[in-house]
Amino acid sequence: MNLIEDMPETEPVTLDDAKAHLRITHDANDEAIAALVRAARQICEEYTGLALITRDCRLYLDQWPKHTLSLPKPPLVNVAAINVYDADGNAVEFSPASYTVDAVGRPGRIGMTGTPPWPGQALNGIEIEFSAGFGDSPDDVPPSLREGIKRLVAHLYMNRGDTGETAIRNSGAAPLFAAHRRLRLS
Numbered sequence: 001m002n003l004i005e006d007m008p009e010t011e012p013v014t015l016d017d018a019k020a021h022l023r024i025t026h027d028a029n030d031e032a033i034a035a036l037v038r039a040a041r042q043i044c045e046e047y048t049g050l051a052l053i054t055r056d057c058r059l060y061l062d063q064w065p066k067h068t069l070s071l072p073k074p075p076l077v078n079v080a081a082i083n084v085y086d087a088d089g090n091a092v093e094f095s096p097a098s099y100t101v102d103a104v105g106r107p108g109r110i111g112m113t114g115t116p117p118w119p120g121q122a123l124n125g126i127e128i129e130f131s132a133g134f135g136d137s138p139d140d141v142p143p144s145l146r147e148g149i150k151r152l153v154a155h156l157y158m159n160r161g162d163t164g165e166t167a168i169r170n171s172g173a174a175p176l177f178a179a180h181r182r183l184r185l186s
Contacts, residue, residue, distance in 0.1 A: 002060040002124060003072055008053035008133065011037050012044075012141040013149045021150040022157060033157065040152040044145060047168055049182035050074055052141050054133030060124035068102075069110040069128075074182070076101070076108025077131035084127075087120035091127065107182070108132070148176035 015030060018037050045052060051073040059071065071079075079101045083091040098114030110128070119125020134140045148171075155171030156162065168174050 001062075001072075004058045004060075005051070005073065006056045008041075008051075008055045009136065010053055010138065011041055012052045012138050012146050013037050013040070013153065014138055017138070017146075018150060018153050022154055033153070036153045036156045037149070040149045040156060043152060043164060043167065044149055044173070044177060045073075047165065048145070048177050048180045050134075050145075050180060051132040052134060052145060053138075054131055054136050054140075056080075057130050057132055059128040059130070061126040061128070062123055063119070064112075064116050064126065068112075070107045071109065071128070071130055071132070072107065073132040074106040074108055075132060075134060076103045077133060078103060079108075079110060080129040080131065082110075082126070082128050084117045084119050085121050085125045089121065092117065142180065144176045145180060148173035151176070 011034075015034050015037065018033050019025070019030075022033070024033070041052060044050075049072070051057070054077055057073060061069075082094040082099065084094050085091055094116060095114070098112065098116065100111045100113055102109040102111065108130075134142065138146065151171045152167060152173045155167055155173075159167070159170070162170060168177065
């Protein structure tokens with residue numbers, strides 16, 4: 001399974017909100033703070049398994065799952081298309097009448113109502129185009145996640161070099177992210 005995500009058009013925390021949280025009134029560090037907001041969003045998304053701001057994604061599979069297909073990066077907005085590649089590398093769209101989409105559950109799922117065509121190429125023969133995220137605006141993202149990102153930005157600003165779970169734990173963002181975290185069973 002290979003997932004390709006477009007970058008979101010905006011961040012869940014604006015530069016102005018991040019600067020206000022940091023109590024910075026000058027513009028000298030705007031580029032660095034914007035980079036920290038992007039990094040904090042990426043850390044939050046990796047930790048929680050979510051897509052915060054809506055973006056387009058493409059999931060590539062080698063074969064169909066036995067039952068339903070759970071899509072990564074909830075919340076699922078919609079499934080735009082499912083393409084199956086033949087042996088010559090030509091995409092053939094799988095009819096939407098042959099599957100159902102559950103965009104309510106987390107993760108979003110695709111259930112087959114018909115028999116899916118088998119891909120003609122062994123690797124990445126199935127492409128699922130979908131959109132995921134809470135919305136297009138920072139206001140669409142749950143407040144606890146936005147607050148956690150601001151805390152994470154502040155921690156990264158003051159503690160250059162901390163990353164990942166260490167930064168989440170030390171920043172105080174962990175409790176804010178915890179309710180949204182997708183746990184994976186091994």
